Amino acid sequence: MRSSVPAVLLAVSLLSGLTATDLAHAEDPGDHGTVPSKKDVDNARRAVADKATDVAGVRRAMAAAQARLETASIAAEQAAEAYNGARWRAERARAEARAARRVQRSATADLEKQRQAYAGSLVSGYSSGQGLSAVAGLVQPGGIDEVQRRSSTVASAQSALDAKFQRYQASKTLADVAEDQASAAEKKAVAAERTARSKREAARQAANAAAAQARSVAAERTRLLRQLAHLQHISVALATRRQDALEEQRQEKAEAAAAAAAQAAAQKAAHEAAQKSGQKSGQKSAQQSGQQAGQQHHTTAPDHDAGDAASSSGQAPAAPPADDAGAPAPTPPASAPAPSGGVGAAIAFARQQIGEPYVWGAAGPDSWDCSGLTMRAWEAGGIALPHYSVAQYEESTPISPADLRPGDLLFWGTSNSPSSIHHVALYVGDGQMIEAPRTGVPVREISMYAWEAPNFYARP
Template sequence: MRPPRLGTGLSVLVLTAVACIPVAQADPPADPPATPPSAADVRHAQDRAAAAGDEVVAVRRRLADAAAELDAATIRAGRAAEAWNGARWTARLARDAQRRATADAASAEQTLAVHKEAFRDALITAQGMGLDLSVVDVLVDAEGIDALLEESSANEHVQALFDQRREEYVASSAAAASAADTATAAAVEADRALAEARAARDEARAAARHAAIVTARIEGRRTRLVRRLARLQGVSVAVARAHQAAVDAEAAAEAAADAKAAEEARHGQDDGKSSKTVDPADPADPADPAPAPGDGAEAAIAFARAQLGEPYEWGAAGPSAWDCSGLVAKAWAAGGKELPHYSVAQYEQSTPITRDQLRPGDLVFWAEGGPDSIFHVALYVGGGQIVHAPRTGRPVSEESIDYWRTPDFFARP
């Protein structure tokens, strides 16, 4: 008997059951090994990296060029502003001299009038005749005056008195004429100084406008360059800006170190050893010595710091805007010492010192040569910091003494 044939449905069930029985899974095939870059690929990547590095260098160079351009504009504006301050100061001195000369001339005229009347009285006594003051000038120079006296009956006492009065009159007349000439010359000098001050004012105004334009343009360029630098380095703009600031600070620190080394070399002893001459009264440690009690430095510093954040304005000396020498002058006025609103004169009227001798309240100067080329001044507040009115576009600030160029001169009011 044949066994019964399995139906189609049963076959499907069997196959389905068999299919549902778990079986071991094979591992998926591994990824094919990466194809190593070709020499061309390596060269291309290296070229891209080199190009990016070159562009970073180029951007940094352009940033340095922008800083140099801003620096030049700042110096020009500072020189022009201080030239105006100097011209104003000179004009003020000339006006004061004119006033004194005019007063001296008036006093000499009064003295002349007194001696003229005394001389007339002496003539009257000697000649026994009445004389009007208007003829005294004629008589004193007349060839016949001696003849008049010889014919007079004046005794020796009258003659001596007459001679004395005549000498007084002649001397006072010469003094009055000289004083009048001096007053005239002083007036001419005052007018000249005023004209120069006006010309310096116009030049300072033009330089300040130019500096403002350059500042705005340079700041915009720097912003664009820093953004480009951030993209090239794959960092945020804030990081790129901070890094660039660090680069600038490092350059300033190197310049300051070079300047200090040069100054120490200038003050070196003949044996080549480090040379600093130390005053026995100076502290042994390098910390800033405290201001002398009652010298006004603390009040000057407090005043300067109270102006932090107020705007720079060329020629300004407060109450809410400042230029560099105006801020220093008013700060030290608060400290009880009068300084001109002119950085060159501030140096000339102070005691020169070295950087190593700086203490709070001293003055720090920048120049392009000797002291007569000073164009910027700041107030040293200790700890390597200064307070100053930097330039157009930057308010009164407290920052490192080496924030910019290395200072050239130092002085104590």
């Protein structure tokens, strides 16, 4: 009978994953000659439950570590795009300053030209002002006529001189304004460049923090996987494969949920648009019916029905609003046509960069950030875009997710305002995108719902 207790507990341990230490605690040392008591069974069950709790706790810890990494990565991405935005604004401000200086130099040159012309006229006037005096005009033959002629000439010269002075004054005013504008533009450029340097430092710190978090999470995951393997009495390699499979399943579920949410939002938007269109069409039809009724009142042979009236006026009756069943899905079907022209070149360029590293602020040739990749891809496609995700959206044509075509841009923001955009990717069809995601993750082609559904869409 002595061996029955260890045998039972051994069977329980094999099913539950208890260690030898657990067995020692579970066995009652004071009673070796009887079958397991209720207390023994309860203790064994509690030990199994504790192990299960430990496994769940380890997995929660891994999920929490991954969440910290995601948070740090998003913060780094936001900081990187904030730097791109500050750099873009600084470049624009510097270009405006250069243009203002060109205007100022032109205005200064014109002022000098007008100054010389006015000064020359003054000298010429003084030189030609010596002539017959009024007395000489009285005593010399024909003198009076000569005085009158010269007086008229002097008056004309004075009028011309006044006009040149006015032009000089106008040029001086323009030169002063141009100087003020150039100085203001220069100050704006200097301030923008100072802000860009500050944002660059913030982006560098955020990227370093994200990289440190990635290293910390990787080390913590390794430790937690060892702990998980110990708790489950399996090898670390097997624990790793199991955990990877679980995380992949969760990712697939998250992608499916994001896709479903995006489709529901698209259907709702389409339904609301159809309702508005139906209301407008109904109002227009009512107005047309009223006009037709007025026309019938003034005719001797009224039309047979409203449909004939609409046909005779060349206006078609309003179409009924579409229902939810006809609402488009957020992504095109799998049989979407192959991209061509500039779109094909843009996608081909992006695919060539797959596997290359993410580096914040980079736009090639061997490293990329999100907006640097989409900028160069569409540059290959023949369209110039700025190296800044917000500006890329603003300089493109906004579209709905139902209108997505290969080559369109996908944007992620923290709110419903485009100013909150901090990530951009290139849509390549069939629900897939190419992106430069974050530090430590290279350029990749992946589901557009791998993280969460985009909240802005645009066509360059």
